[in-house]
Amino acid sequence: MFFSTFNAGVVLVFFFLIYMRKNMRIKTGLGQDSHRFESKDSSKPCIIAGVHFEDVPGFMANSDGDVVYHAICNAITSITGILILGGIADELCSKDGITNSEFYLTEGYQTLKDQNFSVSHVAVSLEAKKPSFKKHLLEMRKNIAKVLEIKLEDVGITATSGEGLTDCGCGDGVNCLSIITVMGE
Numbered sequence: 001m002f003f004s005t006f007n008a009g010v011v012l013v014f015f016f017l018i019y020m021r022k023n024m025r026i027k028t029g030l031g032q033d034s035h036r037f038e039s040k041d042s043s044k045p046c047i048i049a050g051v052h053f054e055d056v057p058g059f060m061a062n063s064d065g066d067v068v069y070h071a072i073c074n075a076i077t078s079i080t081g082i083l084i085l086g087g088i089a090d091e092l093c094s095k096d097g098i099t100n101s102e103f104y105l106t107e108g109y110q111t112l113k114d115q116n117f118s119v120s121h122v123a124v125s126l127e128a129k130k131p132s133f134k135k136h137l138l139e140m141r142k143n144i145a146k147v148l149e150i151k152l153e154d155v156g157i158t159a160t161s162g163e164g165l166t167d168c169g170c171g172d173g174v175n176c177l178s179i180i181t182v183m184g185e
């Protein structure tokens with residue numbers, strides 16, 4: 001009797017899991033952003049993925065010009081259809097004077113949550129001659145993981161100099177691509 005009840009329970013759980021999987025939505029978002037450096041004598045800090053890079057000037061932008069957070073925001077928009085850059089972020093910047101892009105990404109993440117999505121992975125690809133990202137990759141990943149409420153191992157960042165084939169590869173600015181994978185009910 002115990003075993004038949006147990007087996008029936010196992011079968012029910014099995015079919016429940018199949019039902020859940022069938023109704024689970026998995027989406028992939030793609031986003032891009034780039035910014036040009038201010039002049040060498042600019043005092044504007046260079047912020048990328050929430051990390052301050054001291055050996056280069058900041059970016060030409062109304063905000064801090066954080067290309068990583070902006071690219072992730074655009075990747076989120078490609079899933080939700082809700083404009084963050086050119087929408088929510090612009091309002092935060094112009095009306096409330098918020099230039100810290102972490103706020104934009106936090107709001108962008110909220111739009112995902114509002115559509116019942118959770119983030120399962122974020123990939124970031126940077127192209128720039130400078131700054132050097134190597135020593136800061138861990139801190140950058142930690143910052144992204146914290147904002148999007150995911151584990152550190154679910155954030156991957158790669159960087160390339162691009163061999164000087166583009167303006168960013170020549171040191172004029174930084175280009176960033178991002179892919180975000182989300183799961184929803």
Ligand SMILES: [Zn+2]
Nearest residue numbers: 033065067070
């Ligand atoms: Zn931007």
